[in-house]
Amino acid sequence: MARKLLLDKIGIEGIRYYDVYRKNGGYASVEKVLKTMSPDDVTKEVKKSGLRGRGGAGFPTGLKWSFLAKPAGVPRYLVCNADESEPGTFKDRFLMEFIPHLLIEGLIVSSYATGSNRTYIYIRGEFGWIVEILEQAIAEANNNGWLGKNILGSGFDCEIFVHPGAGAYICGEETALLESLEGKRGNPRIKPPFPAVKGLYGCPTVVNNVETLATVVPIISMGGDEYAKIGIGKSAGTKLISACGNINKPGVYEIEMNISVEEFLYSDEYCGGIANGKRLKACVPGGSSVPILPANLLLKTAKGETRMMTYESLSDGGFQTGSMLGSGGFIVYDEDQCIVRNTYSFARFYRHESCGQCSPCREGTLWLTKILYDIEYGKGKMKDIDLLWHVQGNIEGNTICPLGDAAAWPVAAAIRHFRDEFEWHITNPEEAQRRNYGLAHYADTLQAEV
């Protein structure tokens, strides 16, 4: 069994509640930092751990904290990003639902490190029942002296509030999130200034993902150096992966970042292989925004090396033959799935979620959706494929926030790897309404050999 640092206690009955959580060693990291460490010590420890943001971009967390401006007399804010809306991603929800105190504990320690006396959890509005779970956990932590004024006699004050969004993927982007938290439309801000200098209410702010902040707890208890030893190189530690699609065991798994994609996909400890005896066609390994990989590039890189579940290995080959670890949303497609339909659904998603501020994103996502709709529903023309390529290329890099890129990449990757399937849809419009293209030459090499 692999080592678990976040979900190690998930099987304990009642771990959702304070008493059980505390009895099993909960809140020890708060005691440790408030009694024996300075805020800078905590940041140093997180830096040493090599922890990278788990929200998708993988930016080093300790470094981010150290950028925080500290002008005298100005409050600083820590905001937890629990917007979790990237298709394929449902890991933060799992953590908040089943072990909410781990997040609260991580938030208290991280608030201390960043000097935040008022910390917000911005959670997607659809997770209504999780709002209640978190509010209960916060009340329990309050009643037991872990929050409030002068916590453990340290002189540190901290309150945590849950703030529900109202349905907008773009509010996961950190500056849109801050706008939304201020009661406005979720329009991303132009950077700079970065939130570390001018964030919530114009004050220095750190925004971190749920999993990132929860991971601070094991880092403090084991020490940054120990944590850094787990995983491979710059992919330090453990990572939550939410696995879905046509696999035997969809769910949320904590992996050490030193296992292969093959092990993750086929071993019974994790996904348990492709469901219903089907063969693997493709995989989106890091949430809908990252490039799709055909089976023959998933388990091995183009160089023939074993592909690992790490930031570096999943992106090996760049966008030509690689992808990204992203948010850890691992979506698996079997031979019966239609790549055109999937690409259309993602385009429609980004079209729906574009905030509309930049014309390349607003218009581009509309065009991608329209063209893909035509191809999917039997009205496509051969030149549409090049048009798609052209439109996605005009979005990428020309927008205020990365949503534009996130809309362009899945289309580019689908055409790059599955062009023949698009062509087949266009040349066989009627047949394409009745059946799927199947595997063509993307056969699952692993299974084919058996």
Added chain:
Amino acid sequence: MIKFSEQKLKEIEQIISHYPEGKQKSALLPVLHIAQQEFGGWLSVETMDYVATVLNLLPIEVYEVATFYSMYNLKPVGRYIFEVCQTGPCITKGSDNIIKYIEEKLGIKPGETTADGLFTLKTVECLGACGYAPMMQLGKSYREHLTKEKVNAIIEECRMNAEKNN
């Protein structure tokens, strides 16, 4: 004239206190959720104007926000809203068929409400439940691993609840 109950006004006071002095605009999203729940499941202009007075905002500040976020209904809706996810991961698990089945069962298309005012069908984008697909949101809860049988049971459940509460 609509008005929040004393209890709701207290709840709103509480929410405003979560934000620094003078930043009560931050309470807008949570207060709109409460308003929608209290005043018929959607946000009429009257409701939005009322929220503006409660939070001391301009009406336009409220309209801007209400029209941006997908959870706010700007038109009347049925008592039970089936918000079925239609994004890629759910498609791999047959959400297309579930949507079609609900359309047939209720005799409505996405965006429509049944004549008795009980059900509205909405197709929505990923709700963060991809591993438990196909799925839909119903009020504050998620209904996951949907099958035709489960859909039937949910419809029955809603009908029974509606009768009980009438």
